[in-house]
Amino acid sequence: MPDHPLPDCFPPYDEAGQPQVPIEGYAATARRNPARALFRRPHTRTELTGPLDPAAKLVPGEGNLAVPGPGRVALGQLIHISGRVLDEDGRPVRGAVLEIWQANAAGRYANPLDAARDAPLDPNFVGHGRVATDAEGRYGFFTVKPGAYPVPGGPGRWWRPPHVHVSVIGPSSLSRLVTQMYFPGDPLNPLDRILNALPDPAARERLIARQTDPAEVEGEWLAYRFTLVLRGRRATPPLP
Amino acid sequence: MSATGSRSGAPLPPTGWQTLGPFFPQALFRDGVDNDLRRRRAGAPPTARGVPIRLRGRVLEEGGGPCVNALVEAWQADAGGRFRHPLDPDWREADPDFLGWGRALTDAAGRYEFLSVLPGGYRDAAGPRAPHVNLAVLASGVMRRLVTTAFFPGFAAANAADPVLSALPDPALRARLVAKDEGEAEGARIFRLDLVLRGDPETETPFFLD
Numbered sequence A: 001m002p003d004h005p006l007p008d009c010f011p012p013y014d015e016a017g018q019p020q021v022p023i024e025g026y027a028a029t030a031r032r033n034p035a036r037a038l039f040r041r042p043h044t045r046t047e048l049t050g051p052l053d054p055a056a057k058l059v060p061g062e063g064n065l066a067v068p069g070p071g072r073v074a075l076g077q078l079i080h081i082s083g084r085v086l087d088e089d090g091r092p093v094r095g096a097v098l099e100i101w102q103a104n105a106a107g108r109y110a111n112p113l114d115a116a117r118d119a120p121l122d123p124n125f126v127g128h129g130r131v132a133t134d135a136e137g138r139y140g141f142f143t144v145k146p147g148a149y150p151v152p153g154g155p156g157r158w159w160r161p162p163h164v165h166v167s168v169i170g171p172s173s174l175s176r177l178v179t180q181m182y183f184p185g186d187p188l189n190p191l192d193r194i195l196n197a198l199p200d201p202a203a204r205e206r207l208i209a210r211q212t213d214p215a216e217v218e219g220e221w222l223a224y225r226f227t228l229v230l231r232g233r234r235a236t237p238p239l240p
Numbered sequence B: 001m002s003a004t005g006s007r008s009g010a011p012l013p014p015t016g017w018q019t020l021g022p023f024f025p026q027a028l029f030r031d032g033v034d035n036d037l038r039r040r041r042a043g044a045p046p047t048a049r050g051v052p053i054r055l056r057g058r059v060l061e062e063g064g065g066p067c068v069n070a071l072v073e074a075w076q077a078d079a080g081g082r083f084r085h086p087l088d089p090d091w092r093e094a095d096p097d098f099l100g101w102g103r104a105l106t107d108a109a110g111r112y113e114f115l116s117v118l119p120g121g122y123r124d125a126a127g128p129r130a131p132h133v134n135l136a137v138l139a140s141g142v143m144r145r146l147v148t149t150a151f152f153p154g155f156a157a158a159n160a161a162d163p164v165l166s167a168l169p170d171p172a173l174r175a176r177l178v179a180k181d182e183g184e185a186e187g188a189r190i191f192r193l194d195l196v197l198r199g200d201p202e203t204e205t206p207f208f209l210d
């Protein structure tokens, strides 16, 4: 294990760039966040460190959600999502485990917990994947554009815009990130209460992927780019 | 704005958090593997060092209902109090067969369980750390992970000196982060810590600023 610049700088999050709770119309946010203020704690070794090679435990797969087998292709707009995982200094984070999950093109999750609606399942779309970032922090997934879905329950029904859930396990416990990626120009984006839980418009904008110029796209996959910035400076891990 | 290419400029703002949502795929969780902190790799045997433990409990919302399909993530030192990480000056002595990281997906009753070994304490710049396991909860409605720490009974002096446990101002809150000893089963010591994400002041779990 070579010496390397240590992940020694984890300033507190800027609250304007992070979601605020509770969210009206999302009852779980009122039932599942502490009534008491969070306590400040020192960052000791346990907080600052993390597993160096999470991909050894969470084994990466193909990164293709849309073609589960020969001759089987999911319904919907075929898309490619790619980008980089960086630290706050813009350094690539290599070996991070990146997982995505999403609804199918009809707005239905292939999850038994999502069973209360008419939207159909697609036998050719399971809707989750896992990859590890390369030495330049790059990742990529082939998938379909997810459909929107209505949030169940309650008065004042609202809709989730098309979105892809993203989980990143990086080099430090403090650099953990779970977020959602949105699609540019969707009229549901400005109405989404979860996206709008971020007070800073620039922070919301950073959760919206950028579409690659279609003229530059070869093949049948519309392309989107989505950059993820993990908390922490000088946080690039050494090779294990 | 572009988020790339500013290697030497102002820091990039970290990406905003969003909730895990209710539909984290069960297929991304392998029970008995992902929640076993003793295994360095998928398929590797568990470490032979240390006292085997099972740390279990329930994740509960206001009113006592279960948080179903929530992730609980765990990270801890090995039995000797070391991390296989360059921030630990003694990382060369860390248990090479121990990972120390795992995650559990809660069941329909909100239950989680980790298989691990009793962590060792260590000296940190902030003070002497008692044996502990850091826990993070991700769930629908939780917009940013909620972090807390499990401590162990039988370490009263070490717990009293721990700089993170001491960050809680009230003895009743500190006691709430000490797991309950539930004896032994299946060759492991059993400890329980329920995680009450929201509740009345007498039951809510204390959580830390991340």
Ligand SMILES: [Fe+2]
Residues within 6 Å of the ligand: A103, A160, A163, A165, B021, B023
């Ligand atoms: Fe969703």
